[in-house]
Amino acid sequence: MSAAPLLGIFVGGASRRMGGAPKGLLRAPDGRPIVERWRALANELGLDAVLVGDPGPYGGLGLGSVADARPGAGPLSGLVGLMRARADARIVAVACDMPCVTAPLLSRIAFSPSTAAALAPARDGIFEPLFARYERARVLPLAEAQLETGDLSLQRLLRAAGAEEVEIAADEWPLLADWDAPADVPR
Secondary structure: OOOOOEEEEEOOOOOHHHOOOOHHHOEOOOOOEHHHHHHHHHHHHOOOEEEEOOOHHHHHHOOEEEOOOOOOOHHHHHHHHHHHHOOOOEEEEEEOOOOOOOHHHHHHHHOOOOOOOEEEEEEOOEEOOOEEEEEHHHHHHHHHHHHHHOOOOHHHHHHHOOOEEEOOOHHHHHHHOOOOOHHHOOO
16 A cells, blocks of 8 residues: 555635634534544644634644645635645645544545545535545646636535445445534534
8 A cells, every 4th residue: 555645624715604613623522623633633644734814823733734726716726735835646625613533533634545536425426535545646637627617516526536325334424524604413
């Protein structure tokens, strides 16, 4: 098996529905900020982790960061920035607001023996682009070309890359839940 992929934790969203609060600093069910939880999962699996997007609110955490290729252009821009900045062959992109992902689930994406250009779980034909693995050499040219056209859809990028669907059991889908709005966060 080749070197472990790089874990890119996407923190660049404006978090409007959360009133602008950085979602990665919300407390996961285990009490840690979600970004800290991602770092612990990365460490457990032997992955390097970096923040993707504006690291400002996360400055005290000591994680490296990579800027979006084109600020304001969404996660596709972050993915392009990450792949341009790092020569790692494989990138695992995750959303900073997923508080329940487990090490075995992350390992399944990170260390799948698949040689596909991209891997992601899908439900009803819709990929989960921010819990996905991207192979830099084959995906970066597609992502750059798509960004140039202004098409910011990660779904289209995954389809253009011929993404392979990673099987997720019905009882695992709740582990991929994200916290997009205050109602998503348990009290």
